[in-house]
Amino acid sequence: MSEWLSLFRVVLDNLMLRNGKGTSLGALLGVMLSGVVNLFNPVFQKFKIIDIEKLATYHFIAFGIIVMNIPWFKKKQSFSPRIEEALHLIELEEKNGMNEIQVALLRKEVINAAIANIRENPTPQNEPVSEVVSTANENMKG
Structure with a gap:
């Protein structure tokens, strides 16, 4: 009981x-x-x-x-459009043959950027996560 x-x-x-x-x-x-x-x-x-x-x-x-x-x-819990876009880009890179470790690191970058943005600015309008993913993706490829 x-x-x-x-x-x-x-x-x-x-x-x-x-x-x-x-x-x-x-x-x-x-x-x-x-x-x-x-x-x-x-x-x-x-x-x-x-x-x-x-x-x-x-x-x-x-x-x-x-x-x-x-x-x-x-009710569907969803992320902001920028985070959704960043995760979608990571999925596309994974389908194109990106290494699992690189995919995991990119996801970690997205999560860290989202957490940093929430701490700095709790409004969903100011989330430059897609820029972080693009930068991290370029750094990993280069």
Whole structure:
């Protein structure tokens, strides 16, 4: 039981950090859904669809959190266009027969340049990563 609880805490912490608004709204939705289902419990008992009494409030809260985080899970995380371009150029060079070590070094250069840019200027408009890749590529070929 303690393993499940610790896993639940880690997952909830990650969801709160990455999508706090969706997770909070999901918990609220779960509590509200639990209240509505309990309000209409006599109707559900007549039809014997599901045994609602076996579902606890935390089941509804978990359902709400999952539902409200689905858009966040589907959202594609992408890099800035310059980083995408630089990685695409590296892939092209790799297909053209560039050494694996050189490819790894180029990728490392892109990563280091991106990190340096984030530290210096956190806006995505000022990322000269493609220039770094071009320079590093010329240095490796020459």
